[in-house]
Amino acid sequence: MNRIPGRMPTTPPTLADVAERAGVSRQTVSNAVNNPDLLRADTLMRVQEAISELGYLPNRAARNLRTRSSHLIGLRIQPVQEGTANATMDRFVHSLVETSREAGYHVLLFSGDVGDPLAGYDDLLRSTAVDAFVVTDTYLGNPQATWLDSRRAPFVAFGRPWDNPGATHAWVDVDGAAGCQLATDHLLDKGHERIAWIGWRKDSFIGEDRRSGWHRAMHARGLPTTGLASRVEDTVASGRSAAGVLLDEARPTAFVCASDTLAMGVLHTLHERGLRAGDDVAVVGFDDSQVAQVVRPGLSSVRQPLEEVAVEVVSALEGLLGHPRVAHRGVLLTPTLEVRDSSGPDRR
Amino acid sequence: MNRIPGRMPTTPPTLADVAERAGVSRQTVSNAVNNPDLLRADTLMRVQEAISELGYLPNRAARNLRTRSSHLIGLRIQPVQEGTANATMDRFVHSLVETSREAGYHVLLFSGDVGDPLAGYDDLLRSTAVDAFVVTDTYLGNPQATWLDSRRAPFVAFGRPWDNPGATHAWVDVDGAAGCQLATDHLLDKGHERIAWIGWRKDSFIGEDRRSGWHRAMHARGLPTTGLASRVEDTVASGRSAAGVLLDEARPTAFVCASDTLAMGVLHTLHERGLRAGDDVAVVGFDDSQVAQVVRPGLSSVRQPLEEVAVEVVSALEGLLGHPRVAHRGVLLTPTLEVRDSSGPDRR
DNA sequence: GTACGTCGTTGGATCGATCCATCCCGGCGC
DNA sequence: GCGCCGGGATGGATCGATCCAACGACGTAC
Structure with a gap:
């Protein structure tokens, strides 16, 4: 030279x-x-x-050019939802970065247009900037998944193909139904019998899945669920008013909620009515957000094993990109329950 | 061809x-x-x-190879701090991704070893994987900044070079002192005179800076600060006990805190003592976290203009990487105050 | 001693976009 | 008519790592 x-x-x-x-x-x-x-x-x-x-x-660029692979994984992020307790993304992103590193990959963030979620994917794909994608926002009924599939773009979804059970792509998801069943059983074991559900509107696949866990747990003990469920938007205010209506009309002694955001609404209502969360009415949320961890009383919450999700996602990616390709279908992980004071004492 | x-x-x-x-x-x-x-x-x-x-x-790889630039910006992320209300990173990352996109850059995430924060930087730099870095964790007294400087690696810091005022690198920061002064003035205007401070240990530059804003506001009105300040670790429990001690010994009617985490500790203490946050004792936090937004009562909090920070950071990066180079020294942005119920009513 | 197979090594070609020196062509001045 | 000029287009070389076919040295077998 x-x-x-x-x-x-x-x-x-x-x-x-x-x-x-x-x-x-x-x-x-x-x-x-x-x-x-x-x-x-x-x-x-x-x-x-x-x-x-x-x-x-x-030199990365030279290697990428010759081997036609960048060892980058694309991840689309959407804005933080202010005024809610939802912060799953943050924890997941970190786990994904950590796990990817161990597998020799880096994570490339991008943000799509709000109108056209596919724009960002298309550019990165056509310019061969990333080897694969991790798709997280499947709750919409994932147009991305089918689109990426049609382009033969390697990707792994965090979230099941709800609207297309025949989909053949790799996915990893957390069993929300099992989580809510866990939460409900936990309250049943404490002696509650009238446990209410506050979830999302019926068009949310995830919401209906979580709801089914509550429903299943109640029915397993032969307890009625009629009049005990409410479906609202995912905001604190909606949770608050839904809790008010349920308390008036169904007199539940406990609430299981589809999100910590809704659970916070319940806590608000309880306080307004002079009821003590935990002691008088038990509450369990979903996602184990920072809010659940620092609020008073501590909010019991279902925690998604995001570290495991990341491990499974990366493992699926390695299967997709490796030689030979290893097929990797769906993986369903079970969440855990973080018990805090809002669960209340044993009532027996 | x-x-x-x-x-x-x-x-x-x-x-x-x-x-x-x-x-x-x-x-x-x-x-x-x-x-x-x-x-x-x-x-x-x-x-x-x-x-x-x-x-x-x-083709990205080919272009990168020839032009010796990847149009990628490296950002090191650290794990979410569970059990606290700190979530600045999340909002900043999104803003940065969005702003970078407009400037033709993508954001590459990486996580360093806990022991050696420089390892990740070194690898990416030597393999020419990124064009520049955004350094966020400068509160330690940024070894990264000086190290990157010595390597002539382009980078912009989110955070001032506290321990090295003569540093010549580009940085963007939020004026924490101004934020706390804003918060304190807000409470003073409501008629409070005994306003306590709960901040971080003395070795935290950021903590001392924020504290100075409270101190300055108090002295500007000729009010004493003796015995009204406490310096503790950034946990809910620390904030809670610090608030207890201050209430016993100094009888403040309001608290300004260096973080929402500490402010949550104050709210806990108030509740335990049967005091109403807002009506009896006012509380203001810092960071406008999700917790501040959904807790009851709503927690007034200083909000960092992270969107503007991202814009300034990217603008500095363009200066560093552009032709010709445009020097870009320090930029200090002013935060705003989000007023919620924990501020309490006017007391005059 | 020659032929042969293996392991380790070699130089040239390649990936795709950009840089560089050159060349072409129409317009202008003398 | 000849030479000059400049915008516009051209082919070859280049970035640095990897792929490929071929080559050298060594040991074994005949």
């Missing part, structure tokens, strides 16, 4: 520099990095010394 | 394909994309048609 000896210290060393220093060819250095077992021990040693002496690291 | 006519539809078109179709050379296509004003109108039109017909988008 004809490189000026006294080159700028800002120019990183290349594979050719290492080869020259170690007295071998470029390919041998490449093998030392990517397939060390192809080299003889002493040669490998010599090359590795040269690498560390020069502080060599492969 | 000798490309097989009936090639796989999965292979994206290249610049050479476009050139062939438009009947021009590769360079002309490149100019059409990057310097359209160099072409004659009719040629440009022809090329653009070919581009849209083929759905051409430049």
